[in-house]
Amino acid sequence: MLKKIQKHSHARFEELGYPSKKLENWKFSSSKHLKKYDSSNSGKNISIDHCGDEYTLCFVNGQITLESLNKFIYKDDMNILDIDELNDETTCSTSSNFEKEALFHLGLSTIKSGKYFEFKQGSKFDTPIQILNFYSKKTEALRISSFNIFKLNDGNNISIVEKDVNEGSGSFNLSLNKFICADDTILNHSILYDDNTESNYLGYNYYELGRNVLLNIDSMNINSTFNKNFIEIDLNKEGSEVKINILNLARNQQHLDNNILMNHNAEHCISFQNVRNILDDQATCVFNGKVVVADGAQKTDSNQSNKNLLLSRNATAHSNPQLEIYADDVKCGHGSTTGALDKDSIFYLRARGIKESDANNILVKAFAKEILQEFVSDDIRNLSENNLSHWIDG
């Protein structure tokens, strides 16, 4: 199966080439600097010490380690296969929009292998599963691609916490994931990025939802040099609810980029997108959020909110919330604001004796916490609040 997919993707990439700024999703983010990352590494010969506990699936340079698979506590509650072993083409297929993305195909055509993780029906997964993506770069100009598929069966309640650990020189990490959520499932997907190696991250996450699915995506991102993220969600049957809460913090010349496409293909679904960026220095961010309500997707309730806080005159935020509605009985809201800290609020706090720098920090935290308080997991929220404090302090 993998060969066939890769052959197609290879051809698509050859056809499309590196994305240019003419493309809507790449208007404010150049792909030029990614071209130099042209060598790949299987990660086979890299050994790492901190592979995580029995709840951790540890990937080294895109490949899962046998060690973590062997000690994985849920291994009997799951079917874990190589993607190559799958016969069903629809399981591997991704969204028609990713199909248009050259770098998605570049990633797919260059993976060495990928895993299919299927959660068994009736099994309990009470403790969150941690996915540790370990990137170890001994070589310059390294490009690391990975592709994994997660399949939730009816009734599964799964929490996944994804963390990236970068080591060595910068690389280009291309991460592709597909999540298939069958009817009556709950998926909490938390993503924490904290990088300090000048790595480039490009992610494509596709979620396919059945009936009455609850999907929460909570993400916090700090210190990424270049982090561009595509999230696409197909709400294919009625009764599902999606909440996305993303907080990005950037300084220096860091670039953060969230592209979210929410396809309401069925009636009675709810979706929220809540994305906040805090930018200092010359940092830039992009929010491309789009909700498409298909003909017949009545009673859709969707909201997109993007708020950007600029801590420096040289920081830039691009915000582009979009709505495409083909049904008549829907409730769709969207809003976007970009601005500096409120002067009156700073004056108010300082007028009570609070130092200017402290007043600023209090307001930055308050802005960030409105996202963090929505995070489903207390642990992730606490961790994120710590990260936030560290980031603010320096």
Next chain:
Amino acid sequence: MIKIENLKASIEDKEILKGIDLEIPKGEIHVIMGRNGSGKSTLANVIAGNETYEVDSGLIAMNGNDITEMSIENRALQGLFLCFQYPVAIPGVSMAYFLRAALNAKNKHDGKEEMDAVKFLATAKKILSDLGLDDSFLKRSINDGFSGGEKKKSEILQLLMLNPQLAILDETDSGLDVDALRTVAKGVNEFKNDNNSVLIITHYQRLLEYIEPDVVHIMIDGKIVKSGDMKLVHEVEKNGYSWLMK
């Protein structure tokens, strides 16, 4: 306590304060009345150090120290407190966190130890109950969704917690029902002693039925045109401001 000499201030090149002279000695309560837009809030803000306004000339001195160029927070730490006419809402910052941060800043400045959480809560709860506010008030975000009366009471709560030397009340009596007005007046009287001072900016005499002022000033078009006692308040209440204009 505070002495203001020939203070001129402007915003966006528009002169608003046109030479204010005002002295409030320790232990006294002064009142400023004046038409809408005459510059009362501007004066309060300029005293507090609001950088939106440009001080063009003049002097503000507190306890003999020139504070005209001092930072906002240092003025507060010197004992200046402004009850805002329109307190700003700050979502995401709880009253408890805010009050503690302000108290800690003050204690640090005064060379005192940080107030511990238990003592802080006890002090805050006592004042809250005096003001007729629920303890849960501390968990709410600063002025976020507060009713008009709650905003004013919140300012008085801060006044009583921080116990400054000079309190400027900018229309703290506006928009209050009779009971709330009495509560606020009680709070101010509780704060007042022989060692501190109060400047009340108001449009009405009703607050002054509870708080007795020592001096009343009338402000017209950025200047103090007349000073006197309570009689002046009654005259304004009866005849308006026209007779005071040249």
